[in-house]
Amino acid sequence: MQVSHHNLLFVLLFAGGIILPTAILSVLSFRNIQNEMFLSQKNFVENLSSFQDDIDNAIQKEQSKIYQETKAASLFLYEQPQRLLDFGHAAEFKSVDGIEAIFLFNNGNLIYPDISSKNFFKSSNFSNSVPSLLDKRLFQEESRGLKDSVTKKIYLEQRNRSLHPASFFFESKEEQIQNILGLIRFYYHEKRYDDALKLLGILEANPHQQGYLHADLTYSVNLLHFEILVKQRKHQEAQDYCLAVLAHFLEKQNIDDISLSRYFFESAFTQILSFETLSQEKREAFWNLRENFNRQLGYIDILYNNKDLFQEILDDEASSKEGILYKSTDNTTLFKMSYPYLSGDQVVIAVIDRDAYRSRILGKLETVIQSYKNIPYSITGKKDNLIMGEIPENTPIIDQHIISEALEWEFTLYEKDMQDIHKETRHRMFLMYGLMLFALITVIFGSFFMFRFITQERKLLSMKANFLSSVSHELKTPLTSIKMFAEMMARGRLQRAEKVQEYSTLIGKEATRLENLIGAILNYTRMEHGTGAFKWERLDFSICAKKVFDAVEDIGVEKGLTFYTHFEPNVFVMGDYTALYSLVQNLIDNAIKYTEAPGDIKVDVKDDGDWVVFSVSDTGIGIPLSEQKNIFNDFYRVGDEMTRSTKGSGLGLATVKRVAETHKATISLVSKPGKGSTFTVKFKKAE
Numbered sequence: 001m002q003v004s005h006h007n008l009l010f011v012l013l014f015a016g017g018i019i020l021p022t023a024i025l026s027v028l029s030f031r032n033i034q035n036e037m038f039l040s041q042k043n044f045v046e047n048l049s050s051f052q053d054d055i056d057n058a059i060q061k062e063q064s065k066i067y068q069e070t071k072a073a074s075l076f077l078y079e080q081p082q083r084l085l086d087f088g089h090a091a092e093f094k095s096v097d098g099i100e101a102i103f104l105f106n107n108g109n110l111i112y113p114d115i116s117s118k119n120f121f122k123s124s125n126f127s128n129s130v131p132s133l134l135d136k137r138l139f140q141e142e143s144r145g146l147k148d149s150v151t152k153k154i155y156l157e158q159r160n161r162s163l164h165p166a167s168f169f170f171e172s173k174e175e176q177i178q179n180i181l182g183l184i185r186f187y188y189h190e191k192r193y194d195d196a197l198k199l200l201g202i203l204e205a206n207p208h209q210q211g212y213l214h215a216d217l218t219y220s221v222n223l224l225h226f227e228i229l230v231k232q233r234k235h236q237e238a239q240d241y242c243l244a245v246l247a248h249f250l251e252k253q254n255i256d257d258i259s260l261s262r263y264f265f266e267s268a269f270t271q272i273l274s275f276e277t278l279s280q281e282k283r284e285a286f287w288n289l290r291e292n293f294n295r296q297l298g299y300i301d302i303l304y305n306n307k308d309l310f311q312e313i314l315d316d317e318a319s320s321k322e323g324i325l326y327k328s329t330d331n332t333t334l335f336k337m338s339y340p341y342l343s344g345d346q347v348v349i350a351v352i353d354r355d356a357y358r359s360r361i362l363g364k365l366e367t368v369i370q371s372y373k374n375i376p377y378s379i380t381g382k383k384d385n386l387i388m389g390e391i392p393e394n395t396p397i398i399d400q401h402i403i404s405e406a407l408e409w410e411f412t413l414y415e416k417d418m419q420d421i422h423k424e425t426r427h428r429m430f431l432m433y434g435l436m437l438f439a440l441i442t443v444i445f446g447s448f449f450m451f452r453f454i455t456q457e458r459k460l461l462s463m464k465a466n467f468l469s470s471v472s473h474e475l476k477t478p479l480t481s482i483k484m485f486a487e488m489m490a491r492g493r494l495q496r497a498e499k500v501q502e503y504s505t506l507i508g509k510e511a512t513r514l515e516n517l518i519g520a521i522l523n524y525t526r527m528e529h530g531t532g533a534f535k536w537e538r539l540d541f542s543i544c545a546k547k548v549f550d551a552v553e554d555i556g557v558e559k560g561l562t563f564y565t566h567f568e569p570n571v572f573v574m575g576d577y578t579a580l581y582s583l584v585q586n587l588i589d590n591a592i593k594y595t596e597a598p599g600d601i602k603v604d605v606k607d608d609g610d611w612v613v614f615s616v617s618d619t620g621i622g623i624p625l626s627e628q629k630n631i632f633n634d635f636y637r638v639g640d641e642m643t644r645s646t647k648g649s650g651l652g653l654a655t656v657k658r659v660a661e662t663h664k665a666t667i668s669l670v671s672k673p674g675k676g677s678t679f680t681v682k683f684k685k686a687e
Contacts, residue, residue: 048413051372052399055411058364059403066360067324069096070337074348077104077112080292087292088285096350098357101299105314105347113296113303184224193228200225219264226268235275239282242268246293258301265293302351306332313349326405333406352406361404362388376414381407478510534576534662538686541612542567542605544577548584549603552592560597566604571612572686575663583659586652587616587679595620595676607685615680622673631669632657656681 073094081087096102104112180199187196203221222245229238242265249261269290273283303310306329313327313336323341327334337348365379365388378389387409395414403411485503546567556563573580591601595618602617623631632653660667660681671677 047372047375048398051368051375051377052411052413054368054372055365056403058368059361062361062364063404063406066096066098066357067322067337067341069094070099070102070348070350071342073099073102074104074337074342074346077102080112080296087289093295098353098360099350100353101302101351103299103303103310103349103351105349107345108314113299188224188228191231193232197225197228200228219260223264223267226264226271230271235272235277238268239272239286242272258297258304262294262297262301265297266290269293306334306351309334310349314347328408335406354407358407361407361409374416376416378412378414379403380410380412478514481510482507482514534579536574536576538572538574539577539580540569541571541573541575541580541614541683542569544580545584545603545605545614548581548588552585552588556592556601559592560599561592561595562598562600564600564602566606568606571605571607573612573663573683574686575683579659579662583656583681584614586656587681590652591616591618591620591677594618608682610685612683612685613680614683615678617676617678619676622675622677623669623671624673628669628671632667 073096076092076094080093102112103110180203184196184199187193187199200221204225226238226241226245229235229241245268246265249265269286272278272286273290278286309327309329309332313325313334316325316327316336323338325336325338327336333352333354335350335352337350338346342348369388376390376392376395378391379387380391381387391412392414398413398415400410400412403409485507489500489503546565549563549565553563588601588603595601599619601619602615604613604615604617606613656679657667659665663683665681665683667682668680669677670680
């Protein structure tokens, strides 16, 4: 690598490109941190003004959006149904989030809703008195006729029920009508629906002459009439009857029974929509009728319950330049929209849904407040109830004003204690100091590891160079011997058969040495490709180890070494035969290489429960403790390569380690200089 040959240049580039700029930035950053206190005070003053402006703008924009939506929705109110026949037609209706109801006026007249009298707001009061449909004399005549034709029936019915007959002949009109109601209930339970309808007809014909028959009882009678028609499966008559009651309701000059009428019509419309024989056209018409009528009925209910507030806001000519005017009570808030917001004499009065309106405003405020978390403020309601923020004690007020006329919210800004600003500033300063120190430490450690990497890289390159030198020498030596002996034999210089045999044996040994060296390199290369290059099989490790020992035993014997072996049979492992052969060969070869005569070598294969243990011990030179952590590295050899007497490639133990890791085995070393070494490899036993 070029880096290793130009370390000085690399160090200069590293220092000039990383360390020096980091040091300069650190100095500048520390100086800026010192000014943080002054900047925090200045930023707080600026943020106060920005915070106040953002709060006001957020509310104004949201209110303006509500005004625009209300104006757009009011355009559709002209198309809403105003006559009975129009209620069955679908009309587009726009609702506004935060607005409960919208009322449309034009030139002082109520345009929507228009169920009640057009003189609703012109009358001085809302009298419950209405013109009588029939005079008192007519009612008395019908009551007398009732005595003649019906009372006898009542008498007979009650006599059959063992009641005293004299108790049903009353002179009082109220008592007579109560008696009729009792008989109606009796007929209804007995399912004599036609008789019940006749008596109901008498009551419905005189709704205002019967003092006891107030609005609640009137709609009860109407609902009973309707339900009897439904029970008789007279669906068309039930529909006609419901529409007749609706027409009568719309003709009334005042509305004083909205909740009761709503219950009747909701019940009637729901039952009609459940008729299986109802055509699709009628079903759609009644559906629209129910939706439109209920909506307008709800609006009239609001109008009736807040008539004084509506009258007040209509009569009030004062409004802002935008044409918006607010009026409120404890329960209701209205705003009037008029010229110049609307054209001509149009006036829109909207009833605010306080919960929904409040949610819309709060949603916008929360977005703004997230950017100003350290500013003391409070938003309070009409009764000083806290909406947002908090009210600090004994803190001067900087500014206070109304931010929502509709909700009557008051926004207050407070001064902030300088000690709090200093405390927050110190926290930020400590954080920035910490970040700067972390950055410096990171650079220092990074530099350390970078230089360590450079050193290791240079060392690795040196070992590779030694490897190439050693391998070249190892390859050249046997080749030279083989070439020399072969030439002597080829030229016929050897006349004696013993010499020919000797030289042939030497050629064979040198060829084996060359083969072993090439095999070691090839095995190492194969390890580089991972487990994909292995052929996995179940094999007896003792047989593999014994075969290796038989191949190298002569070398050790010739060197004057003594072998002690133990190969326990039937110890099976899962592995690659060639790789395991290489592992055993490298360990035994190393023991022979580094043990001088007279010396001992022990090769042991045994069964240890779930494990197969292979160990090679020698009485050789041993390995220093400082070198033991490096001997399994690629190309590493103990001592200087050029002065080492024992030759090798530096790949033997690296190959052993890779084979062990690939087979998920563990390898350990126990060694003392001058006393020998013991390598132990533990394999997982095969099933």
